[in-house]
Amino acid sequence: MIQTTDLRGSHPTHADLLDLVPRARTDVSVVADAAAQLVAGVRERGADALRDQAERFDGVRTETFRVPAEAIATAVDELDPLVREALEESIVRVTAGSRAQIPASTVTRPADGAVIEQRWQPVSRAGVYVPGGKAVYPSSVVMNVVPAQVAGVGSIAVVSPAQREFGGGVHPVILGAAGLLGVDEVYAMGGAGAIGALAYGVPEIGLEPVQVITGPGNNFVAAAKQLVRGQVGIDAVAGATEILVIADSSADPTLVAVDLISQAEHDEEAAAVLVTDSEELVLAVRRELERLVPLTMSSSRVAVALDGRQSALVIVDDMAAAVAFSNAYGPEHLEIQTRDDEAVLAEITSAGAVFVGASTPVSLGDYLAGSNHVLPTGGQARFSSGLGAYTFLRPQQIVRYGPSALAEVADRLVALSRAELLPAHGEAVAARIVRP
Template sequence: MMQTTDLRGRALSSAQLLALIPRAVADVTAASDAAEALIDDVRRRGSAALLDQAERFDHVRPATLRVPADAIARAVAELDPLVRAALEESIARVTVSSRAQVPAAQVTHPAPGATIEQRWQPVARAGVYVPGGKAVYPSSVAMNVVPAQVAGVGSIALVSPAQAEFGGNVHPAILAAAGLLGIDEVYAIGGAGAIGALAYGVDDLGLEPVQVITGPGNNFVAAAKRLVRGRVGIDAEAGATEILVIADDSADATFVAVDLISQAEHDEEASAVLVTDSPAFAERVSAEVDRLAPLTHSAERVATALGGPQSQIFLVDDLAGAVAFSNAYGPEHLEIQTSRDEEVLAGIENAGAVFVGPHTPVSLGDYLAGSNHVLPTGGQARYSPGLGAYTFLRPQQIVTYSAEPLRDVVDRLVALSKAERLPAHGEAVSARFDRP
């Protein structure tokens, strides 16, 4: 099912490794034109465009785009008790880890009488996108909303596609998760149009524009987020999920196989990659994947994802080679299952989240580890972080000088302003002391 590529005996540069990285065939760029048209339609026609898009893509025309408060309350009341307990536990754990992401205010004194305060200011309003296509993601509600609330965001709008199964309403599990978090502004809208609605607002719906949009989605959602970046902040252009496992022959082949399968069930474009220095172990994992994949609920989807060019087994000379490959890949999820886990981890630079050891599967992070599962995909982990409280915070410097520390720097400040041919900058300072 999974093809194997042998990189042993090849001294590859970073650029050569990047060229070898397998990615899904469909990408964000290919969806850009369609996403732009959908966003423009929402900007021109507002609610009418969103209703038409729901009918076109979700096969239902919602009776109302904003979900009534009683529907949210009913979803909470009818939520399976065990699911509720799991969501409440997830919320509690993500809250703890998110609080650690809020920096403390710092005050420095460059000189006597001079103060610079570094504070972290939350945005006033954020928009959260929760997918609703092949799977249902109440866990994503917690992963997006909790960091925003911890950061101090006062207004949060949640959007999720209308569900034909539920008469055009948002899926009850998503509504219940929103209700547990106290979110009452929920809209049954999805896709690129929903991203446009959050970014630009929809007057006839009473939907005010947001400052930051977060949440995973398909390539059209990712393309839409790319298009509105600049008008709003975004977490990342999250596309199809990825897992990369670094393992040696000390690992359990069944554990690795089920972890690869678990991420492949998300989407046909999902990427599942194993990097190992053991050909025998690679064969054992491949055999386990072939045995177990047909038994899973989404066997057809898993087979497509694992059989695609984005999912492969790579043979390398040693664990150092595996680390180099992983750093070039920049995986959304990285698992390390080796006899030298700490040594391997020390070499890792680029990954959305790292799961160390045989009893730390990515699935734990998806739900109850306490880490956030909204992470960069498509190699973005090489330069972007996953979602956290910091996503909703902006550092601000508060500068306060009295007269004496300003007087002390006049000559040097004037000299610099003249060197840059901006003498009025210096005059704005010297005028405070040279007034007739």
């Protein structure tokens, strides 16, 4: 089942912990060449390359890529009522959470007549990738589209792999989610080729290039996003999902076990980690995993993920050591289930999202918490953040100086320009100064 790592009695440094934390061997670089060929094919051959790729990877040859507006409307009408209600509530909550991420414009006045305005400008067009492989992700439509809309992005294109089961179209639940959000530009295309199509456009099917691409995907999608970065902005190069639970002897082992399983069901490479100072909890969680894994629908996938090198039950000396381990790991999802959750939270520096208390499972954040579930993986939470409205915004500084404010700094500016052997910089200022 799952490995146990005992770190009691050791005193690893932060650098040691970076080597000790369990990680999957997944590396998008191994598919980079293949992804590059797929992206290049779309740039060179457009829709024909996309058709060939759909036939090769999705088992269906797509003739028309853009989903008709009528099909989107029908998908909305045919949503299961409870699913529709859940999606609508998710939209409301994620909208509220995303609005809090919009920075306020500010004005700084370094001197009389000198003004620097900080404003935030949305990109004009964004592309959202929604996976369509082992699971269906209408929630990812919400998590990617809502922040873009809140940021003020005026044009959004959604792409998702063609489904043989649905005649080469997009999965109807994904279409329904897009329709609820008012998105009418949806394309049946997937993989690295779809990322290339979003980045460079495909004029023959009316797909214009975007400025930012967001959304999760497999290694080919991640590699393609890495390849087109620079042509467009991207949210992140994401890997398999992760959960790390910090718990002590007060935690309920059943709740810890079901939360580890909930993320392990995503993918065989998914990481599920418990860090605790209680050997008794480790033994109890192991027993619960052995009991519960066979009962879940995705038991075979969960078993592979839990048995992988990326998953572990880790025993440490105390909560301080648990926090140090977690901060070195930088988990995508961090749960805290301890006697003093707030004290533990106060020491956390690196996590994509933190779920505090036994009543706050990661699953809540995946769907209806109001937070965003597109989060950094593979330790990237140590230096980057999850998706938000700010992903689609660019800070711009607007500078306004009057004649007297410019004159006040002119001599010093000229001196600096000469020191840098760039005298024309100073001359451009001097030409504006009216001398007596």
